[in-house]
Amino acid sequence: MPHNLVHLVDDEEEVRASTAFLLESHGFAVKSWKSGRAFVNAAPRAQAGCVLLDMRMPEMDGLEVQKRIRELDLDMPVIMFTGHGDVGSAVTAMRAGAVTFLEKPPERDALVQAVRDALKRLDVTEGKEADEQHARRLVAKLSERERDVLNALTRGLPNKFIAYDLEISPRTVEIHRANLMAKLGVRSLSDALRIAFAAGLASDSLQHLNGNHRLSRARD
Template identity: 55%
Template sequence: MPHNRLVHIVDDDEGVRRSVAFMLKLANFRTESYASGEEFLKAARTAVRGSVLLDVRMPGMNGLEVQAEMRSSGIDMPVVILTGHGEIDIAVKALRAGALHFIEKPYEKEILIAALEEANARLDRSYDRDMKASEAQLRLASLTPRERDVLNGLVEGHPNKMIAYSLGISPRTVEIHRANLMARLRVRSLSEALRVAFIADGGGDVPEAD
């Protein structure tokens, strides 16, 4: 049976909920909206399965806490996290907790829709990784030592400035390495690059560069 293209929007900002719901409707998604993590969790136990677009910063339960409760309650829905710009540490925690993608605000429409398309597609099959560890390791092997250093920093949740300081290079150089490593890994977003790293190491940290 084809997936139902349902997205559960969890965000305390009514304006965000309305604008995202309108945008997704135009992209042929159905939506349900919730003003808090608590409201979503209460409804999710009996709700139709769909993907979850989850804001990480909300009063009451934050997005990471909602994720944790979903796991402990057996609520099996793929999650896409919305984070503020530069909140790499939070994004890494969300990915480690099982989120499929994270999207930084302000988000691009095409990136958000692509992430939700993938999340909804997961509902049609078992949650096996699309990429085997061996393939991910081969992709990582294509990186230069410096690109691996930068990726290691990103996996630790460090922002560009902190990575630059620890490596003794400029933030602009870190940005260049980020762009290059994403091209070598054949990914379109930082969340996809981090997933390659996690898969290569069985869900752990990126192996140290030689």
């Protein structure tokens, strides 16, 4: 039977209530938790499901909860709720295995689709290798400079820092960013990052990026 349970972890009661109502209206079962620690303490005995997790919570934040989920070896895909300006932390969460991140307040359709995608991970036991191969094929379509920009995005760098590191203008970064997202067939940063991580692009070192960009400046 397909999984449909969402563990909603957020310290704000109003957010828990409104989000639970929305998800339940789309047929999902929701178990709400008022703190990261409360969820972590119960997680080993909790029913399998995905975790909709707030990044910023007192006592134990979203990244720490995600870390504990991994340490407990629980098969619970994570969707991270972030506030404005938390992109760097969201990238860290995705590098650690989060399915995606959504900025508060999330769009209804984006939230529902993210939950569906996360729950599918519980229903599918095969195909990870095929997903990695598909991601590598997509990344292989990128130019060297587009891969440099994508690699920098996996580190949570904003456009102006990428421009400084690659010694190009912020406008050129924007163009490369738009082109790489078109080639990857995605419309959001989180989707682009998911492909990059699946392809192993983030394992390239920053020093490697710095050493290569001067060789390709003449191509810009």
